[in-house]
Every structure is written in C-alpha cells, then in structure tokens.
Amino acid sequence: MKRFALAALAGLFSLSALADVSVAEPWVRATVPAQKATGAFMQLKSDADARLLSVASPVAGVVEIHEMVMDKDVMKMSPVPGLDLPAGQAVELKPGGYHVMLMDLKAQVKEGDQVPLTLVIQNKDGSRQTLEVTAPARPLNAPMKMEHGKH
Numbered sequence: 001m002k003r004f005a006l007a008a009l010a011g012l013f014s015l016s017a018l019a020d021v022s023v024a025e026p027w028v029r030a031t032v033p034a035q036k037a038t039g040a041f042m043q044l045k046s047d048a049d050a051r052l053l054s055v056a057s058p059v060a061g062v063v064e065i066h067e068m069v070m071d072k073d074v075m076k077m078s079p080v081p082g083l084d085l086p087a088g089q090a091v092e093l094k095p096g097g098y099h100v101m102l103m104d105l106k107a108q109v110k111e112g113d114q115v116p117l118t119l120v121i122q123n124k125d126g127s128r129q130t131l132e133v134t135a136p137a138r139p140l141n142a143p144m145k146m147e148h149g150k151h
Ligand SMILES: [Cu+2]
Pocket: 039, 066, 067, 077, 078, 099, 100, 101
C-alpha cells in the first residue's frame, strides 16, 4: 500500500510540473548544395501553459526560433526568444509563420533525410524538459506560403 501511495504521489508531481507536449507533422525543407540555412516546421500542442525555449540539431551549428513579420510590405524574419504554447492550443510552425531556423548547416539536407531536433520546453514553474523529434526532409518545392505585398 505504501509503495502504491508513493507512486501515485510521484505521478501527481510529474503531472503538475511537466507539460505534456505533442509534436505533429515535423518536417525540414531540403536544401541545395552549399545552402547554409533552412527551416523546420511542425505543430506543437501542450496540455499546460509552456514555452518552446530553444531547439538544437546536430545538422546545424546555430538554431534559432524565428517569426515572420511584415515590415513595409516586405516579409522579414527575426529571431524570438521563445514561443508560447498556451494550454490546449495548437501552435503551428509553418512556412510564412513561426519556424525553426537551422543555420550554419554542416551538410546538404537531402529529401528523405531524417533530421533530429531537440526541443527544450520550459514549464510554467520554470522547470525544463527536452523533447526529441525526428523531422523528415521534404523537397525544395514543398508549398511555400509566403505572402508578399500586393500592388
Ligand atoms: Cu528564419
């Protein structure tokens, strides 16, 4: 009985501290030789308020979380310090929106490659957890929904 009670208690603690984050449809845009940067995309959903703090990958020297912003009719991307994952709400990283920027690529990312990504999630209480994701590389001509200013 005592052991059961402790296990239940441990379960409660992990529930309260760690958000359960699910990752759907991760993918990375394949590159051409000598291309030094590309984007990684996915849908994230957390059962509790949490934050995507950073991402790491062995294929890239530098990984940043970027957002696309309109600046005088021109889409630009800029790094953000993190991405909020509100409880129960799907957050989409997609071309033309938030994305994971893989920079200083160590090799060409070819179609069909499996790119490992390590997501660092910060829970509401400040604790952190990591999430391992494998994102397949999709071809260069995968739809790019970048909206440009219309004239
Ligand atoms: Cu970017």
